[in-house]
Amino acid sequence: MPAQSLRGGVAIVGVGQAGLGEAHGKTEMEILVEAAKAAVKDAGMSMREIDGIATASVGATMWVMPVAEYLGIHPKFVDSTMIGGSSFVAHMLPAMLALEAGLCDAVLVCYGSNQRTSTVGRAGIAKVRSVLDPQPYENPYQPMQPITSYALAAARHMHQYGTTREHLAEVAVAARKWAQLNPDALMRDPLSIDDVLNARMVSDPLSVRDCCLVTDGAGAYVMVRAERAKDLAKPPVYVLGNATATWHRQISSMPDLTVSAAKESGERAFAMAGVKPADVDVLELYDAFTINTLLFLEDLGFCAKGEGGPFVSGGAIAPGGRLPVNTNGGGLSCVHPGMYGMFITIEAVRQLRGECGERQVGGAEIALVHGNGGTLSSQSTAILGTAAAL
């Protein structure tokens, strides 16, 4: 079966979010379930109809089971694949295969984290991870993970292509301008290039304003086969393509720090979707750090390798620029609860439905979602489209 045959066979029919920002007094499970209920309701379905589930957690390795238990569902399809923040983009393809094969009829993809208000600090998690997920060839040098890995990629890109801290700052400023149009975004104060340049350095060349937020938040979306999607509450958003690639786990094993596996995931996703970068109306790229946006614009074919900096300059990806990127305000200014791939997917769906108010990209028919995980380690690209894009 050629990958192209999967194009448009499945649609996202419901999305929901909960606990964005700070979810005081609530557990991760509770906000996850609030988001799941919202997504199912948004689709005009009932939780009783959900017979497939995909989820992942930073801490709980068997997470799909407590979630299914809490929801009271007996899923015929489960996927607990955990490849970091891109997981919730990568969950699309197995769900599409299961739906197309008739193994199940409705898949709920869901995530929740109270990373911001949690009593377990970053240091505590790092200590546990060094035992459960050892990296003996990096940990002795005390990289501040994941930030230092991205800093090393940024430094190499700057050295090799003349990228500057001002270029990186353009990404943060553009994200903030989109966030100012999004009432759900956490950080909406004005932000200038100089503010980013003068912010506290964390791991050179990245300052704290080059780094994503640490927030709480939960999100969920529901996928069904296309023929069912037509009868539901909201306009279907079809999955035209999805592909995942991974070339390394630890940054010291990344072959070329200026080229991510987004190059491969993007090529495969575009091939499945039968579209090219010029066809894409809106992009939601996983901006854990400002360098990500430059790397992904290059690797996904929106500009040549090394030209990401000049490409984003002068507000080119901000509201009113030539290419709308990270329209919710991104992980940099909207929301980033540990893993962010869920939220770029939801934003893309809402853009394609025309639900985004002040930040709506007019006439958006095709959206690109690109998830990243680990230390530039996992890359998953999805191309979504409206009925007009089929």
Add this chain to the structure above:
Amino acid sequence: MTTPTTEAQAEQGPDRLYAALLNEGRFRIQHCRDCDRHVFYPRNLCPHCGGEALDWTDPKGTGTVYSTSVVRRKPDAGGDYNVALIDLDEGVRMMSRVEGVAPQAVRIGMRVRARVAPAAGDGVPAMVVFDPMEG
């Protein structure tokens, strides 16, 4: 040399053997007889060709800084420190740090030489660090 130094080390997997060698002050990497490429970190198959004919070898110890960062830390916690990726002349890359210069003075392209820093207290293991080469 293709054999571990002691019988006890012959029982160990590549991870433990590498660490044991570091504890003796020796930095060794692997070389694949099948594809004639070097391998780091140590493994029990060659990631380049899938072969299993891996020998331990002494690297020249010289390399070039591929990328570098300064991790910012409060002075009372020990101050800023360097984290770098080093490309050994044998063609493999490793994470390490460059010592002997200020962390901010480490530059991409800088030529460096390896040294084994012995294990310290608080569970800090023996590890390979680099010093700038003269001239």
